[in-house]
Amino acid sequence: MSHKRQGSDLSRAVLTVNLGAIADNFRNLSSRLAPACQAGAVVKANAYGLGFEEVSKALAKAGCRHFFVADLEEGIALRRVLDKADIFVFNGPERNSEPVFDEHSLTPILNTPGQIESWSAFVASKGSRGAVIQVDTGMSRTGLDMAYLEQLAEDHKKLDGMELKFLMSHLACADEPGHPLNARQLDEFSRARSLLGEPPGSLANSSGIFLGTDYHFDLVRTGGALYGMNPVPNADNPMDSVVKLEAPILQLRDVDSPITVGYGASSRVEGPGRIATVAVGYADGYLRSLSNKGSAFVNGVRVPVIGRVSMDYITLDVSKVPEDKIHPGSVVELIGPHHGIDALAEEAGTLAYEILTGLGARYTRAYCGGSA
């Protein structure tokens, strides 16, 4: 029989999310804002993989009033958790979903002329309703073109009955402070606001906060930095780390004579040495690009990933860990104080965003710091 405790399989990795650190990060970011500006929280994609329910409750408790999700389904789910908060839906309403937005008190972000027209027709029949308009200023992803916004400014009828909560846009290069597109987007956004009579504005994401108070306007939309990602990639991370991922050693192998490791025999150990197997693989979001590149820590000693990452396992070269400090069941730190999400992402050749949102469903999830 396998060892079971509290219904959880002890071979499984444990993902610990520190809700107190998320609340601290919210307060930290809020303290950097221009006086009239507030911090909203982006909790799309299950709060970047960390659990939208626990995370959103912790943020609301820390004083957050504005929440952003990607689509209607996420909005409905979040409304069940937070009955008072303002919830904004990035994708805006698909045709005929307007009454569903209304039923759950979700505020749509209107991105296309079609969405403007449908919402405008809806409010004409229902009475005034809040909405957000997004204008594209250089991202070319979602949002109205400036040319359409100019028309809209001249022909105000479509905006009648819409309570414009704010005008928003999204920065393409906020994590590169020297990039000339930042200033161009700021100018375009300011022009867009003046076209619509200076409604409240929302431009910055996490990194945008660090471009200076000119970029703050009335509401910032913080995601990654709340969850411990470094919003200023070329400087020390000002945020507290939030995520810890630990897994026990499933099997330890002493190597006395040369052997190859893993699929494709891509790696070789000459011996003497030791290899540890851990039950985490690419099915858990431990990216295959970490094959022969990733690292983890055992008792503070760096142990490199050796061989290819497979679906359910990785193998680590643990030869450098003193023999009395490592046993089957010893804890391996995959993400934690020695090895943060940004460091792991760099080894994988990706961003911490992709690491977090890919964190696997098989991990045992634990929350700490919830009462902070």
Ligand SMILES: *Cc1c(COP(=O)(O)O)cnc(C)c1O
């Ligand atoms: C995801 C997203 C954000 C949050 O960005 P972070 O870099 O995680 O702070 C803000 N605004 C929009 C439009 C987004 O899609």
